[in-house]
Amino acid sequence: MRLTIAAACVTTFAIGTVILVATPGFDRLPPGGRAVPYLGIALAWGFVAVGSFAWLRRPDNRTGALMTIVGVGVALTGFSLFDVPVLWAIGATADTVIISLLIHLLLAFPSGRLETRGARIVAALGYVAGVLQPVLVLFSTCGSDLGDDCPSNPILISDDRSIASVIETVQGVFAVVAVTLTVVLLLRRWRASNHAQRRGLEPVLLLGAVIMVLGLATAATQSAGAGEMAAQIAFIAAFALLPAAFLLGLVRTRFFRTATVGRLIEQLARDRDLRDALADALGDPTLEVAYWLPERGYVDRAGHPIEAGERELTEIDHEGRRVGALLHARVLSETPELVVEASAAAVLALENARLEVELRAQVEALRASRARLVEAGDAERRRLGRDLHDGAQQRLVALMIELQLARERLPADADGALELVESAFANAQAAVGELRDLASGIHPAVLSQRGLDAALESLASRAPVPVELDSALAERLPSAVETAAYFVVAEALTNVAKYAGATYARVEVRRENGCAVVDVRDDGVGGANAAGGSGLRGLGDRVGALDGTLEVESPRGAGTLIRARIPLG
Known part of the structure; x- marks a missing residue:
């Protein structure tokens, strides 16, 4: 050239x-x-x-x-x-x-x-x-x-x-x-x-x-x-x-670019709204500021997803990290230097605003998670009430009636009274079994008594597909962490049995960087979506309540990985 x-x-x-x-x-x-x-x-x-x-x-x-x-x-x-x-x-x-x-x-x-x-x-x-x-x-x-x-x-x-x-x-x-x-x-x-x-x-x-x-x-x-x-x-x-x-x-x-950037910096120094200052400086009333959240993509000031549509998107980086973008009219693409220089002048204000948006999004996610936890708790209590009413309660009522009849027959009909007592004993055993199952659903006794390893072995033994268990825990975890890990594995194995069409599953539990990491893999059809079902979403809420994260990797035809990271501190 x-x-x-x-x-x-x-x-x-x-x-x-x-x-x-x-x-x-x-x-x-x-x-x-x-x-x-x-x-x-x-x-x-x-x-x-x-x-x-x-x-x-x-x-x-x-x-x-x-x-x-x-x-x-x-x-x-x-x-x-x-x-x-x-x-x-x-x-x-x-x-x-x-x-x-x-x-x-x-x-x-x-x-x-x-x-x-x-x-x-x-x-x-x-x-x-x-x-x-x-x-x-x-x-x-x-x-x-x-x-x-x-x-x-x-x-x-x-x-x-x-x-x-x-x-x-x-x-x-x-x-x-x-x-x-x-x-x-x-x-x-x-x-x-x-x-x-x-x-x-x-x-x-x-x-x-x-x-x-x-x-x-x-x-x-x-x-x-x-x-x-x-x-x-x-x-x-x-x-x-x-x-x-x-x-x-x-x-x-x-x-003009120099003057524009100077005016923009002056307006930002006066605490003017970032979007309005940029729109005036660039002469584009349709301009919008998009904030980058790694887990959600581009969002607006309220934390809602945002799309470019017919507008151009100019990404903004700060110290090698993407912090946001400007959505602007296509005509501004004819003066790209002006857009870039204005973005560079506003990058610190945009980073501060992005942190506010991220915090607001986290608060909103926490509020939604708590609402779902309350709703799940109410639904679980209703389920327990139905199960107690239809199961153990009916058996206990039958037990009371049979014992009363046996008492009435005892002097005159010892054999009939004995049959009633045996029936009552059978109902009592059934009621105890049903109550034990209910208690296991709320908090398994084996988890409290023998720890997470034994509880996971129990889950693996009852799973309908072969499960390989690899636990590298030298000592017990905090109770809340063990409970969350147990239910992550329980829900994941339930999904493997119901939906995955898998022939094999692997459960791995380990400590990593101050967190308990629980991995559940299968070789099924994949396509699981953490946002699409109440089970995985509920697990996300449960893990999130402990400041943990739940990741789901499930490409179609390549199996599913569910990974929970739960802080130990």
Whole structure:
């Protein structure tokens, strides 16, 4: 790239120097007289200088390359004033192509790309007019507008005036349409831009529109044969100012960015709302600030998930960590430096706000978790009430009735009384078994008496699939931790039996970084969702009540891993 830029600069400087030296001796001049080659060289050098600077600073942006090409092309058109046939042919061929390149440059500024379908169509029309210029030179002795006093045409195929006239007419139509539509698009774009964009766009777009209008005026005066000299000088003079307009746009944009960032910092120092300050600074009332929470993604100030939709998303990092993003209108993407610098200025305020959002989200999650725990507790009490009423209570009532009947029969019917006593004994045994099962569901006795290892062995022995148990606990855990770990394994193995379609499960319990870590793996169908069922969600609440976390990894077809981390302190 640097070699290309150097070659363009050297070539344009050399051509311009030769033309400047030769201009006093030119006998054949355009309607504007000797001022035209001087203005043309100033234009060429200006375009190459500013274009090379922009190209070096922003290699990814095509604007600098386009400006450099325009500058080299303008320098080449000066060869049309020489009497050397080859040089004249080069200059005459490059003549109208310059207008095509200028249209492309103006429509692509500042990104260097033709962003809209309309811009691409208009640029294509301009290039059609430019491509017709070398075709015209093939059938015209002197090209299009330099009269009959010219050297011999070395690329002439046939001096056919009728063909040349048709080509000139078609070329003129395409050129007029392209230039007119360019003016319309430039003015529409200027009106649609916001205040921040206008600072950089105004010098280029408005002067570009003026140049296009002057180009039409020059063509009109050539047809009318009056005012041709003044129109051409005005056109080339305005054209020569365009590199300065590009440079002014860059300077104004940079100064404006500095002023914008300064105002933003001042407003944040006054404790103004972060979103409002950024929206005003960037001139985008639709702007929103998204905060990054690793476990939830992007959320708004209230902690609710947020989507970009039709807007652009610019991520914001602080010390290598993602802290948030700006959701803004697409037009701000044309000034990415402004968005980045404003984001950098606001990053500390955004980080503080993100911490508040994270705390608010945690409080909300805790509130929801507590509500679910209360609801689960109420549901469990109702279940226990139903189980006691339908099971043990009915058996105890039957036991009382049978004992009363046995007492009544005892003196007269000893055998009947004995049968009633045996039935009562059986009901008592059943009631004790049901009460034991209920108690196990509330808190298993084996867990209290013998610890987590024994309780997990009991669970594994009763599981419908083979379970490998790996417990690396040298001593007992706190009671609350053991209870939570037990129910994590119990619920996970229940899910394995009901839903996983697994042939194997593995339970591992270990201490790790001050936490008890419980892993339950299976080789089932996967697809488990912690948010989709009350069982896993309840486990998350139970573990979360101890400041722990519950992770579920369950890719479809690859089994499920449920991992609970419960702090021991």
